[in-house]
Amino acid sequence: MKISVFGTGYVGLVQGAVLADAGHLVVCVDINERKLEELRNGFIPIYEPGLESIVRNAVGQGLLSFTSNASEAINGSEVIFIAVGTPPDEDGSADLSHVLSVAQTIGSYISAYAVIVDKSTVPVGTADQVSETINNSLKTRGVAIEFDVVANPEFLKEGDAVMDCQRPARIILGTNSTRAESLMRELYEPFNRNHDKIIVMTPRSAELTKYAANCMLATRISLMNEIAIAADALGADIDSVRQGIGSDPRIGTHFLYAGTGYGGSCFPKDVSAMINTSQKHGIQPYILEAVEARNRAQKRVLFDKVMKYFDNNIKDKTFALWGLSFKPNTDDMRDAPSRVLMELLWQGGAKIRAFDPAAMKVAGEIYAGHQGFKLCDSSESALSGADALIVMTEWKQFKTPDFNLIKRILNYPVIFDGRNIYNPEKVKSIGINYFGIGRQSIFIS
Numbered sequence: 350m351k352i353s354v355f356g357t358g359y360v361g362l363v364q365g366a367v368l369a370d371a372g373h374l375v376v377c378v379d380i381n382e383r384k385l386e387e388l389r390n391g392f393i394p395i396y397e398p399g400l401e402s403i404v405r406n407a408v409g410q411g412l413l414s415f416t417s418n419a420s421e422a423i424n425g426s427e428v429i430f431i432a433v434g435t436p437p438d439e440d441g442s443a444d445l446s447h448v449l450s451v452a453q454t455i456g457s458y459i460s461a462y463a464v465i466v467d468k469s470t471v472p473v474g475t476a477d478q479v480s481e482t483i484n485n486s487l488k489t490r491g492v493a494i495e496f497d498v499v500a501n502p503e504f505l506k507e508g509d510a511v512m513d514c515q516r517p518a519r520i521i522l523g524t525n526s527t528r529a530e531s532l533m534r535e536l537y538e539p540f541n542r543n544h545d546k547i548i549v550m551t552p553r554s555a556e557l558t559k560y561a562a563n564c565m566l567a568t569r570i571s572l573m574n575e576i577a578i579a580a581d582a583l584g585a586d587i588d589s590v591r592q593g594i595g596s597d598p599r600i601g602t603h604f605l606y607a608g609t610g611y612g613g614s615c616f617p618k619d620v621s622a623m624i625n626t627s628q629k630h631g632i633q634p635y636i637l638e639a640v641e642a643r644n645r646a647q648k649r650v651l652f653d654k655v656m657k658y659f660d661n662n663i664k665d666k667t668f669a670l671w672g673l674s675f676k677p678n679t680d681d682m683r684d685a686p687s688r689v690l691m692e693l694l695w696q697g698g699a700k701i702r703a704f705d706p707a708a709m710k711v712a713g714e715i716y717a718g719h720q721g722f723k724l725c726d727s728s729e730s731a732l733s734g735a736d737a738l739i740v741m742t743e744w745k746q747f748k749t750p751d752f753n754l755i756k757r758i759l760n761y762p763v764i765f766d767g768r769n770i771y772n773p774e775k776v777k778s779i780g781i782n783y784f785g786i787g788r789q790s791i792f793i794s
């Protein structure tokens with residue numbers, strides 16, 4: 350099948366590459382010329398395990414190409430994906446301008462029946478808006494061309510994106526058209542062999558399903574974070590609590606880890622977009638407002654522990670920071686808890702020596718020229734001259750450090766573990782003070 354994908358970000362690039370890898374002929378379209386140039390030169394602009402090799406193979410086989418020429422890409426495409434960003438507007442609603450701009454472009458160039466697929470996370474009713482926008486463009490052209498819009502939300506996780514696209518847990522198709530449904534079934538056939546993962550519903554239900562999924566996951570995280578605060582205050586251990594409740598099959602083990610709050614490009618914006626949608630429809634989003642409030646507060650929790658340890662004075666202190674990305678296996682720093690922490694540390698007059706296995710380039714661009722920010726070559730070199738260590742991302746590389754070395758290098762023997770990756774007793778046995786989230790602090794000296 351000939352396919353075009355608008356937007357070569359975390360979703361569009363991975364989806365395009367995976368479809369090409371399965372034998373479809375895919376053209377990825379973007380307006381960012383620099384990104385396209387990098388991709389044409391074989392450079393992958395994002396960090397995503399396994400992506401580089403499938404992009405390279407697909408390009409080598411002539412199944413995947415990159416362009417800014419929308420008309421060329423649309424011409425002959427049976428399926429056209431919209432995978433552009435839907436960032437939050439000032440009021441928290443999803444900004445649909447990129448999606449609708451692509452819809453208008455599609456309406457300007459489409460020449461035969463095609464299925465337009467909304468992959469972006471979009472508010473309920475967007476499929477109708479996309480249809481209307483395309484129809485308006487067709488009217489302006491004075492042509493009548495049939496098309497269908499399918500809401501097909503994406504559930505990939507950054508860090509596992511390739512695998513999630515190749516082996517999706519479910520494929521949601523929001524459509525009322527049997528013609529579109531059968532074309533989409535054909536498109537996804539290579540990923541739907543083992544058992545039928547396709548769930549067909551109306552476009553509105555499909556759009557709401559995506560928000561419901563992210564709101565549910567964000568709620569689990571915020572609830573566990575709140576219980577971790579209680580564990581801190583009550584002398585309980587959140588890890589034991591997690592194991593205790595995770596063993597209940599009605600609850601399950603996923604998304605029960607307390608930490609420094611959720612971040613990334615999806616949960617924060619999708620929760621706030623759902624709040625906005627609810628309010629517009631006269632619904633009071635009691636739960637989601639609380640989820641958001643807990644997350645805001647949670648991003649300060651580790652900082653408050655740092656301040657307490659240093660008697661509310663961190664002026665001219667230097668912190669080694671391990672982990673900048675909002676989670677491991679990605680370079681994405683959008684809404685990352687590390688950013689909130691760093692701002693707070695800087696406000697207190699501190700300096701930061703940071704290391705992240707993947708997000709160094711992204712961080713360098715965000716904080717270019719910042720006096721209090723130094724990117725270091727390794728986790729060890731970040732410790733050099735530092736007063737304390739703060740861990741913000743649970744990268745595998747950080748999980749088994751040389752604690753003796755940490756103790757030797759740091760000016761104060763203290764670790765603030767924002768992801769609860771260390772065994773407090775082990776850290777204590779080396780003579781290091783330890784502060785986690787929802788765990789008993791260890792204060793030796």
Ligand SMILES: NC(=O)c1ccc[n+]([C@@H]2O[C@H](COP(=O)([O-])OP(=O)(O)OC[C@H]3O[C@@H](n4cnc5c(N)ncnc54)[C@H](O)[C@@H]3O)[C@@H](O)[C@H]2O)c1
Nearest residue numbers: 356357358359360379380381432433434435447469470503
């Ligand atoms: N990142 C994730 O983990 C994830 C997961 C599921 C769903 N989503 C959703 O998918 C959508 C895309 O997210 P992302 O993280 O890939 O975004 P992104 O910001 O990484 O990429 C978006 C791309 O779209 C391009 N673009 C913008 N306007 C365009 C236009 N008119 N024509 C062509 N390209 C254009 C941008 O240049 C950019 O390269 C969002 O709605 C997001 O909520 C993201």
